[in-house]
Amino acid sequence: MNRRRHRRLQLFRTIVLVVLGIFFLVPIGAMVEFSTRGVGINSPRTLSSFTSIFSYPDLTGAIVASLELAAITSAAMLLLLLPTMVWVRLRVPRMVRVIEVLCLAPLTIPAIVLVVGLAPLYQWININLSDSILTLGFAYLILVLPYAYRSLDAGLSGVDVRTLSEAARSLGAGWATVVSRIIVPNMSSAVLNACLLSVAVVLGEFTIANLLNFENLQVAIATIGRANAGVSIAVAVASLLFVFVLLLALSFVSRSGSRRRRVRVGVT
Amino acid sequence: MTALVTQTDAAARSESRASVEVRLEDLRRQYGSVHALDGLNLTIGAGELVALLGPSGCGKTTALRLVAGLEDADGGRVVIGGRDVTLLPANRRDAGMVFQAYSLFPHMTARQNVAFGLRMRKVASRERLRRAGEMLELVGLAAQSDRYAHQLSGGQQQRVALARALAIRPSVLLLDEPLSALDAKVRSQLRDEIRRVQLEVGTTTLFVTHDQEEALAIADRVGVMRAGRLEQLAPPTTVYTQPATAFVAEFVGLTNRLSGVVRGGAVEVRGVRIPLIAAGGADGPAVALVRPEAVSLSAATDTATGPLLGTVIALAFLGASSRVTVDLGDAVVLVQIPTADAVAYPAGTRVRVALRLDPVLITRDDATVTP
Ligand SMILES: Nc1ncnc2c1ncn2[C@@H]1O[C@H](COP(=O)(O)OP(=O)(O)O)[C@@H](O)[C@H]1O
Numbered sequence: 001m002n003r004r005r006h007r008r009l010q011l012f013r014t015i016v017l018v019v020l021g022i023f024f025l026v027p028i029g030a031m032v033e034f035s036t037r038g039v040g041i042n043s044p045r046t047l048s049s050f051t052s053i054f055s056y057p058d059l060t061g062a063i064v065a066s067l068e069l070a071a072i073t074s075a076a077m078l079l080l081l082l083p084t085m086v087w088v089r090l091r092v093p094r095m096v097r098v099i100e101v102l103c104l105a106p107l108t109i110p111a112i113v114l115v116v117g118l119a120p121l122y123q124w125i126n127i128n129l130s131d132s133i134l135t136l137g138f139a140y141l142i143l144v145l146p147y148a149y150r151s152l153d154a155g156l157s158g159v160d161v162r163t164l165s166e167a168a169r170s171l172g173a174g175w176a177t178v179v180s181r182i183i184v185p186n187m188s189s190a191v192l193n194a195c196l197l198s199v200a201v202v203l204g205e206f207t208i209a210n211l212l213n214f215e216n217l218q219v220a221i222a223t224i225g226r227a228n229a230g231v232s233i234a235v236a237v238a239s240l241l242f243v244f245v246l247l248l249a250l251s252f253v254s255r256s257g258s259r260r261r262r263v264r265v266g267v268t
Numbered sequence: 269m270t271a272l273v274t275q276t277d278a279a280a281r282s283e284s285r286a287s288v289e290v291r292l293e294d295l296r297r298q299y300g301s302v303h304a305l306d307g308l309n310l311t312i313g314a315g316e317l318v319a320l321l322g323p324s325g326c327g328k329t330t331a332l333r334l335v336a337g338l339e340d341a342d343g344g345r346v347v348i349g350g351r352d353v354t355l356l357p358a359n360r361r362d363a364g365m366v367f368q369a370y371s372l373f374p375h376m377t378a379r380q381n382v383a384f385g386l387r388m389r390k391v392a393s394r395e396r397l398r399r400a401g402e403m404l405e406l407v408g409l410a411a412q413s414d415r416y417a418h419q420l421s422g423g424q425q426q427r428v429a430l431a432r433a434l435a436i437r438p439s440v441l442l443l444d445e446p447l448s449a450l451d452a453k454v455r456s457q458l459r460d461e462i463r464r465v466q467l468e469v470g471t472t473t474l475f476v477t478h479d480q481e482e483a484l485a486i487a488d489r490v491g492v493m494r495a496g497r498l499e500q501l502a503p504p505t506t507v508y509t510q511p512a513t514a515f516v517a518e519f520v521g522l523t524n525r526l527s528g529v530v531r532g533g534a535v536e537v538r539g540v541r542i543p544l545i546a547a548g549g550a551d552g553p554a555v556a557l558v559r560p561e562a563v564s565l566s567a568a569t570d571t572a573t574g575p576l577l578g579t580v581i582a583l584a585f586l587g588a589s590s591r592v593t594v595d596l597g598d599a600v601v602l603v604q605i606p607t608a609d610a611v612a613y614p615a616g617t618r619v620r621v622a623l624r625l626d627p628v629l630i631t632r633d634d635a636t637v638t639p
């Protein structure tokens with residue numbers, strides 16, 4: 001009886017895995033297939049679409065800009081959000097709800113609406129401060145808030161922030177030291193997660209950049225797609241791969257961190 | 269081994285800075301409508317260990333946090349070594365703190381934890397590790413230096429926390445019920461250990477607890493708190509034998525409440541005239557607070573003892589002494605006598621009860637205090 005139930009569950013799991021796997025892999029497989037097609041009907045597979053990515057200067061510029069934006073947004077997000085969340089938890093706990101609602105609000109606002117609100121602001125910024133694409137970082141900071149907040153919130157609730165920070169402060173640490181030396185090291189995987197989510201959001205963003213007339217990665221892919229579909233799909237595959245590799249690397253980093261601690265348990 | 273210990277002791281003493289006096293002046297702190305501290309005055313002498321004792325919620329933790337700078341005072345001053353530090357933030361106060369909750373930094377070894385405060389003070393790395401090792405040795409954990417918090421028992425974690433607080437050579441050491449999360453045996457061991465270390469380094473110390481036994485055992489002086497104020501501040505024996513108020517008498521140790529009548533500087537309880545600790549107060553009905561060890565028992569046939577007859581309803585064995593509960597008909601008294609005597613009075617025995625003529629405290633309110 002129990003065994004049959006177990007087998008049925010196993011079967012159900014396998015089916016779900018296979019169906020979802022097909023759902024994700026078929027489009028990616030199709031993209032790879034399409035981007036490696038030769039020119040003629042029976043011509044052999046070629047990587048020319050991938051190699052010619054670098055012959056589009058606009059495209060490489062857009063890739064670099066998107067990567068820079070991802071880095072800037074992640075850093076700004078951490079600098080802004082982490083100290084705020086720690087401070088609010090310790091000093092004004094009744095504001096925790098308010099901060100949460102504020103941070104989650106961007107999820108409920110469609111990108112188009114956001115752009116309508118941001119457009120005049122960007123007009124002013126572009127005229128008075130800078131017209132660099134990197135100014136998009138402000139908008140992206142808002143965009144990544146909900147994801148980063150959720151991740152950091154989960155990390156913070158696993159740490160006794162109050163006691164640890166009070167202990168550190170009584171030992172002479174200022175607030176910056178408390179956050180960077182005591183809190184972050186104890187929630188490093190949450191911090192990595194928040195960064196990863198921010199990077200993924202920024203690398204995948206199209207609407208705002210397009211409507212504000214900036215050429216980021218996704219906009220460039222769309223533009224090239226009109227001229228050369230093969231290259232456009234190749235870039236899409238490459239960016240997917242890039243995010244995938246990043247994810248893998250980050251999970252290795254956090255795993256090796258916890259393994260180091262586990263090994264010491266064995267030694268003692 | 270002995271030589272080694274003596275050497276570190278000497279080193280610890282010679283390196284520790286001179287102890288300083290700590291003064292809490294008229295401290296006030298309010299949470300909404302709750303007066304957590306309602307004008308607390310307390311002076312801790314240089315090198316002294318004062319235990320703040322009181323029921324839960326009386327403001328002990330708040331007092332400690334105000335001294336540490338983790339909370340701002342609504343009024344009053346904190347003076348450490350003659351310097352008014354009321355407005356200084358926690359990280360510039362020079363107060364070492366040991367918390368009730370386990371507070372070691374989980375991502376650091378015991379040694380790194382202890383060295384953290386020195387790192388904040390920009391002490392060079394070698395010197396830092398040397399001193400951290402020394403402090404760990406002082407609390408008997410040299411062998412566990414490289415362990416993380418989760419590899420240490422609760423008692424060991426609190427020892428490391430103590431070493432960490434002392435490593436910065438603080439002007440004042442603050443301990444907030446550091447033993448309350450530990451089991452009884454470890455608790456009394458560590459209590460004695462804390463006292464030994466404190467005497468060794470000579471740091472002025474404020475030790476908060478709700479456990480009267482702990483306070484009486486460890487402190488030079490005990491401060492009994494009630495509702496944000498200090499009720500009595502005195503050496504442990506004085507607090508026990510000459511409580512300043514009924515609250516202190518009932519909170520520190522057990523007491524019997526026996527109704528009687530005050531007349532001419534003594535209280536008459538069931539035909540026995542007992543002198544008062546504090547003379548004064550109008551004549552009239554009152555409740556005498558009599559310690560269980562000031563009551564004695566004898567066989568019901570022994571008419572020389574006095575007229576007070578009762579029935580034993582319970583006998584609790586406490587080790588060398590036992591506690592006998594006697595029903596007098598209209599009241600119940602606790603009696604503490606040597607176990608050797610107590611075995612003669614199993615439950616159900618009729619006994620004669622005698623009150624010793626030790627001075628007692630009287631109270632006129634009927635409120636009972638539950639510690
Ligand atoms: N952060 C706070 N917010 C609201 N009330 C508090 C806070 N801290 C303490 N209190 C109140 O102040 C009083 C004293 O608390 P505390 O100093 O922690 O007592 P103790 O340590 O003696 O048990 C209690 O009534 C408690 O409820």
Ligand SMILES: [Mg+2]
Pocket residue numbers: 328329330
């Ligand atoms: Mg407390």
